[in-house]
Every structure is written in C-alpha cells, then in structure tokens.
Amino acid sequence: xxxxxxxxxxxxPTGLFTVFEAGLLKLKCHLIDALPQPGGQCSxxxxxxxxxxxxxxxxxLAGELTEKLLEQCKQFEPGFTLGERAETIxxxxxxxxxxxxxxxxxxxxxxxxxxxxxxxxxxxxxLIPNITDFEDKxxxxxxxxxxxxxxxxxxxxxxxxxxxxxxxxxxDVASEVTLIHRRNEFRGHLDSVEKVQELKNIGKINLxxxxxxxxxxxxxxxxGVAVKNAEDEKEFxxxxxxxxxxxxxxxxxxxxxxxxxxIEKNAIKVNNALDYQTNIPGVFAIGDVNTxxxxxxxxxxxxxxxxxxxxxxxxxxxxxxxxxxxYTTVSGVDGFDGTRKEAPKAVVKTID
Amino acid sequence: xxxxxIKITIIDRDGVSHTIDAPTDMAMNLMEVVRAYELAPxxxxxxxxxxxxxxxxxxxxxxxxxxxxxxxxxxxxxxEAFYVKDNSRLGCQIQINPEMDGLxxxxxxxx
Numbered sequence: 001x002x003x004x005x006x007x008x009x010x011x012x013p014t015g016l017f018t019v020f021e022a023g024l025l026k027l028k029c030h031l032i033d034a035l036p037q038p039g040g041q042c043s044x045x046x047x048x049x050x051x052x053x054x055x056x057x058x059x060x061l062a063g064e065l066t067e068k069l070l071e072q073c074k075q076f077e078p079g080f081t082l083g084e085r086a087e088t089i090x091x092x093x094x095x096x097x098x099x100x101x102x103x104x105x106x107x108x109x110x111x112x113x114x115x116x117x118x119x120x121x122x123x124x125x126x127l128i129p130n131i132t133d134f135e136d137k138x139x140x141x142x143x144x145x146x147x148x149x150x151x152x153x154x155x156x157x158x159x160x161x162x163x164x165x166x167x168x169x170x171x172d173v174a175s176e177v178t179l180i181h182r183r184n185e186f187r188g189h190l191d192s193v194e195k196v197q198e199l200k201n202i203g204k205i206n207l208x209x210x211x212x213x214x215x216x217x218x219x220x221x222x223x224g225v226a227v228k229n230a231e232d233e234k235e236f237x238x239x240x241x242x243x244x245x246x247x248x249x250x251x252x253x254x255x256x257x258x259x260x261x262x263i264e265k266n267a268i269k270v271n272n273a274l275d276y277q278t279n280i281p282g283v284f285a286i287g288d289v290n291t292x293x294x295x296x297x298x299x300x301x302x303x304x305x306x307x308x309x310x311x312x313x314x315x316x317x318x319x320x321x322x323x324x325x326x327y328t329t330v331s332g333v334d335g336f337d338g339t340r341k342e343a344p345k346a347v348v349k350t351i352d
Numbered sequence: 353x354x355x356x357x358i359k360i361t362i363i364d365r366d367g368v369s370h371t372i373d374a375p376t377d378m379a380m381n382l383m384e385v386v387r388a389y390e391l392a393p394x395x396x397x398x399x400x401x402x403x404x405x406x407x408x409x410x411x412x413x414x415x416x417x418x419x420x421x422x423x424x425x426x427x428x429x430x431x432e433a434f435y436v437k438d439n440s441r442l443g444c445q446i447q448i449n450p451e452m453d454g455l456x457x458x459x460x461x462x463x
Binding site: 041045046049118119124126127158159160181182183185186187247248250251253265266267291 | 393394395396399400403405406408425427428429431432434435463
C-alpha cells in the first residue's frame with residue numbers, strides 16, 4: 001500500500017504543479033497516470049509544440065514545460081505510479097480513501113485530487129469487425145513486452161511514429177515484420193522514415209502500402225490478417241502470429257465517471273467559489289477535468305486551481321491548525337530531501 | 353467595425369441539422385464553431401485543441417464550396433483516422449471566411 005497526503009490522479013502540468021504547492025505546505029504527493037511518462041497531453045500529444053500563454057514564458061515547448069515542472073517540484077520528492085489507470089475509489093472508516101489501479105496497486109490518502117485532463121489515454125482501436133475476439137490472443141494495441149514477439153511473424157498497422165519505431169525495433173526481434181499503412185507517405189520523424197526505407201531495401205521489413213487490414217484470421221489465436229489494397233481494392237491474406245494496430249491514443253474519462261462524482265459535459269463539477277472540491281468531500285478536481293461557470297481549459301488556470309485546492313487539503317489533513325500564507329522569496333523553499341532554496345542575504349557594508 | 357456572419361449548416365452526430373451563424377472576424381475554425389454552439393459534447397471534439405493531431409473534429413463536407421487546400425499534417429492525420437471518406441476534412445483546419453457562406457458539413461462519428 002502506497003501512503004501519501006495528497007493522491008493526485010493525472011501527472012500533467014496541473015498535477016505536477018500541485019506537488020510544488022503542496023510541498024510548500026509540507027504535504028507529500030503521489031501521482032498516478034495511465035501514460036508511461038509524466039506530462040499528460042503535453043508529453044503525449046504535442047511535446048514539440050510551443051505554448052505562448054504560460055506566464056513569464058513568451059514561448060515554451062510543451063515537453064520543456066513538463067521538464068521545468070518536474071524540476072520545480074523535485075525537492076518535494078513526489079511518488080509516481082505510471083502506466084496504470086486509477087480504477088476504483090473506496091472511502092475508509094477513518095475518512096481516508098483507497099484508490100486502486102487497473103494493475104491492483106493500492107494507494108491511500110486523506111485527500112484525492114483528480115487532475116485527469118480529458119481522461120486517461122486509451123489506444124484507438126481500428127474498425128475491424130472481429131478484432132475484439134482476438135484481443136490478447138495475438139492482437140495487441142500497445143507493446144508492453146517486445147520479447148513476446150521474438151521469432152514470431154508480426155504485422156503492424158499505422159502511419160505515425162509509434163508504428164515506424166516499433167517496426168524498426170521489432171525488425172531485430174521478430175522473424176518477420178510487415179508494416180501496413182493506408183498511404184505511401186508516413187508522418188513520423190524523418191530519420192525513422194529513412195530507417196524503415198533502409199530496412200525495407202534489405203528485406204527486413206515488408207512494407208504493404210497503400211493498404212488496410214480489414215479482418216483477422218484465426219481460430220482462437222491470430223494466424224493471419226486480411227488486407228485490402230487501397231488502390232486496386234484487391235484483397236489478400238498475410239500470415240502472422242501477431243497483429244499490432246498502432247493508431248494513437250485518445251482520452252476517455254473512463255472509470256472516474258463511475259466514482260459517484262457529479263459529471264457535466266464530460267467534466268467533474270466542482271465548487272469554484274472556494275476550493276474546487278467535488279460533491280464527495282475530500283475529493284477535488286483541478287485543471288481541464290473540472291467544470292464550473294466560466295471554466296477555461298487553460299494550463300494557467302489549472303495552476304491557480306491547484307494552489308487553492310492545496311489550502312483546502314491542508315485544512316483536511318491538519319484540522320484547526322493555524323497557517324499563514326508565506327512568500328517563497330521571504331521564506332525560501334525547504335525540500336523534503338533536505339535541500340533549501342532561499343534568497344541571498346542583503347550585503348551590509350559601510351561605505352567609507 | 354462591420355463584421356459579417358455567415359450561415360453554416362452542421363449535421364451533428366445524432367443526424368440533427370443545425371443552421372447557425374458563424375463570425376468571420378474572430379479567426380475561428382469550423383471545429384471551434386461546433387464547440388461554441390455545443391453541437392458535440394465537450395471532450396469529444398477538438399481534443400488536441402486544433403493541431404490536426406487527433407481527428408476528433410473530422411467532418412464530411414456536403415456542399416461544393418471551395419475550401420482551403422489540405423496541408424500535409426491534415427492529410428497525414430486523416431490517413432490514420434477511422435470512418436474516413438473522400439469528402440473528409442478536419443474541422444480545425446478550416447478557417448471560417450466569408451466565401452464559406454452556406455457551407456454544409458456533417459460531423460463524423462466519435463472514435
């Protein structure tokens with residue numbers, strides 16, 4: 001069981017900044033995120049795109065913003081459960097909550113802050129009629145353990161970076177790699193595209209374009225895919241042991257929708273007059289995942305919401321204990337790791 | 353300043369047709385117009401914010417208006433999207449301008 005003060009669901013910009021604000025109040029945080037890395041949309045969808053409305057940054061790349069936020073909160077030693085989706089929440093008799101992920105990891109905290117953005121990122125499944133019959137029987141939407149493909153025949157579908165990168169990687173692992181894409185052009189980084197071209201030329205990747213997988217063949221396990229050429233519409237089969245469709249991820253509110261929270265417009269209703277608490281006391285929702293009159297889905301608004309939420313969390317965790325707002329310039333920042341940041345002392349020296 | 357609204361007809365994902373006024377002077381794109389009028393639930397359209405990176409604003413163009421030519425990123429995204437037809441476009445890549453008066457589009461299913 002992982003124990004913490006504030007359990008944050010979602011490691012995007014709002015969740016990461018919460019760690020810093022909570023740390024100033026001497027509260028510890030742990031974050032859960034379905035993605036394998038922190039940053040949320042900023043690292044998953046648009047790490048190389050600039051953002052122009054982060055105060056004091058005339059321009060910052062989304063990936064860079066994530067790095068800066070991680071650096072800013074580092075001394076408060078946040079814990080991370082990555083690559084797992086928060087599945088259930090149970091209120092305990094002592095007022096704390098236990099949140100369990102899809103992989104069974106349990107987390108306990110007196111305060112839960114949902115900073116889940118648009119939800120957890122789930123793979124987009126292609127519209128192949130019988131595909132669900134073969135899930136985990138040769139069809140995988142995400143590559144978790146590349147070793148299962150050793151000496152197997154693999155078909156990958158998709159035209160973006162992950163389809164290209166995994167085709168390159170598996171070319172050395174699998175006995176046969178076929179990459180199928182609806183067009184002849186690929187959208188990935190130039191060096192990935194060139195590498196695939198190279199591997200195709202030496203016969204290590206079979207490239208099938210422009211074409212689309214239209215069916216799965218097999219009896220209990222994949223042993224081939226039905227493919228349709230996009231130009232002449234001819235259909236043919238390719239024998240394989242695994243089919244890996246890589247068509248990107250799309251966010252879904254997911255299990256959080258069943259936690260008994262008030263939901264409106266795919267977002268969680270909160271009290272914006274005070275502390276961004278939901279209808280369940282002790283559970284807050286901050287950033288893009290919440291809604292209230294006048295809500296704007298902006299990173300900078302998430303930062304503000306996180307800051308106010310931490311004050312309310314302090315009151316729940318330290319009932320009745322006095323607190324007064326401190327400025328970091330005056331008080332410095334004392335990390336949980338023993339580090340201290342502070343303003344240099346003024347030099348007092350006589351002028352002769 | 354005089355600004356001109358144009359009429360656009362949008363068929364939502366339930367098949368309901370809406371003819372709405374879209375401003376031409378607010379640098380809005382078609383995806384943003386759909387969101388402004390809440391013709392698709394929040395969180396199901398414009399997920400990437402309008403970067404041609406998610407295809408949640410895919411629509412089918414039903415009228416024969418001349419639209420801005422497709423750029424590489426839109427074409428690439430559509431080549432990975434589902435339910436794509438010959439008249440598919442990404443709403444976020446279509447800036448509203450006065451020539452689009454009378455435009456008719458249908459939202460593609462959510463995926």
